[in-house]
Amino acid sequence: MKMDAARFYALLRFEEASLALRAVMRMRLVDEIGDDNLSHSALREKFGFTEQAARTFFALLQVMEILQHTEDGHSVTPLAAECLADGVASSRKPYLSMGTGDDVDAFIDLLRGKHPDDALPLYSGEDAGETVMDNTDVAREIAIGLSSRARNFAQPLAAAVATKAASAKTLADVGAGSPYVARDCLNAMPELQKVMLVDRVNGMQFAREIMDTERIDASRIEFHEGDFFNAVPKADVYVLSNTAHDWRPPEYSVIIDHINASMPEDGLICIHEPILMTAWKNDSEWLHALWMACYAQTLLRFTLGEGTCYKLEEHHAILGKAGFEPSGSPVPTSDGCTALFYQRADRCEN
Numbered sequence: 001m002k003m004d005a006a007r008f009y010a011l012l013r014f015e016e017a018s019l020a021l022r023a024v025m026r027m028r029l030v031d032e033i034g035d036d037n038l039s040h041s042a043l044r045e046k047f048g049f050t051e052q053a054a055r056t057f058f059a060l061l062q063v064m065e066i067l068q069h070t071e072d073g074h075s076v077t078p079l080a081a082e083c084l085a086d087g088v089a090s091s092r093k094p095y096l097s098m099g100t101g102d103d104v105d106a107f108i109d110l111l112r113g114k115h116p117d118d119a120l121p122l123y124s125g126e127d128a129g130e131t132v133m134d135n136t137d138v139a140r141e142i143a144i145g146l147s148s149r150a151r152n153f154a155q156p157l158a159a160a161v162a163t164k165a166a167s168a169k170t171l172a173d174v175g176a177g178s179p180y181v182a183r184d185c186l187n188a189m190p191e192l193q194k195v196m197l198v199d200r201v202n203g204m205q206f207a208r209e210i211m212d213t214e215r216i217d218a219s220r221i222e223f224h225e226g227d228f229f230n231a232v233p234k235a236d237v238y239v240l241s242n243t244a245h246d247w248r249p250p251e252y253s254v255i256i257d258h259i260n261a262s263m264p265e266d267g268l269i270c271i272h273e274p275i276l277m278t279a280w281k282n283d284s285e286w287l288h289a290l291w292m293a294c295y296a297q298t299l300l301r302f303t304l305g306e307g308t309c310y311k312l313e314e315h316h317a318i319l320g321k322a323g324f325e326p327s328g329s330p331v332p333t334s335d336g337c338t339a340l341f342y343q344r345a346d347r348c349e350n
């Protein structure tokens with residue numbers, strides 16, 4: 001039986017909801033906002049959050065029904081006002097905040113852009129100093145852990161890419177991490193002649209290890225070791241999977257600009273990501289929204305405030321700046337991820 005740890009990965013994410021709730025109480029967020037209706041930036045400035053922290057934290061608080069968002073701005077929900085405020089008879093804050101400790105203070109610091117001097121980012125560009133990925137033992141756990149998720153989604157992702165780009169000859173998996181997407185795209189796309197894995201040396205070593213242990217046919221797979229902030233190889237199709245979410249919008253845009261510079265006129269980009277959503281139609285969609293918003297907060301913490309999940313409109317805006325438009329509808333794959341496709345605006349029929 002193929003080991004599938006997806007459920008455990010998802011369960012771990014929900015601790016973020018507890019952390020966010022305890023941070024709300026520690027900051028007296030409900031009392032501080034009171035009856036005010038504040039714009040995103042006014043709320044962000046009130047609490048001294050960075051932009052990336054604010055968009056991530058406020059989205060989670062919306063899904064947790066602590067904040068509500070209207071056209072005029074953010075305000076506290078009646079439920080939160082009743083249960084999480086100080087000095088209200090109905091408040092459950094004294095009980096709910098029991099056991100709150102240093103982890104909450106460290107998290108609030110991170111929301112404000114502060115972290116311990118010795119904290120290392122998970123990833124970086126080649127010239128930006130040491131990262132967690134430079135510690136080989138820890139990096140192996142991370143890379144192998146992530147690859148077990150990639151093994152799950154590689155087939156549905158490859159099937160989605162094959163539908164959109166059946167005649168593509170070359171594909172680049174940017175920030176590849178593992179060879180599973182390459183292998184399954186080669187299986188699903190008969191015209192494909194080669195797949196290029198693009199990753200930094202400290203990540204690529206594990207993709208090579210997985211190729212060997214899984215005995216994956218390497219004849220049509222090329223390794224491009226390098227920094228995607230410098231350049232990406234030429235390809236007909238680009239897959240950027242679970243990688244945009246490690247960066248702020250300006251860095252995400254730099255990767256897209258490099259893809260844009262190397263891609264042919266009729267090329268295709270597949271952004272494969274967990275998508276943040278702050279509206280839902282039923283309980284099951286709400287649970288998915290909570291998972292994604294919790295995941296965004298995990299990313300924010302792991303990347304020292306750089307990463308997050310983006311909403312569909314935010315992806316569209318970042319790709320749109322580089323001249324791309326969505327091509328077709330989003331395709332859910334597995335493990336909470338969704339494939340979004342983009343083409344140059346003048347090539348899109350929809």
Ligand SMILES: C[S@@+](CC[C@H](N)C(=O)[O-])C[C@H]1O[C@@H](n2cnc3c(N)ncnc32)[C@H](O)[C@@H]1O
Pocket residue numbers: 123124125126133146147149150174175176177178198199200202203204226227228229240241242243246
């Ligand atoms: C979260 S992992 C995603 C792996 C895989 N694509 C997936 O969907 O599971 C991000 C990947 O980007 C790579 N990466 C991070 N910074 C990079 C950089 N500056 N240049 C190239 N690759 C980078 C990491 O080594 C890692 O393999």
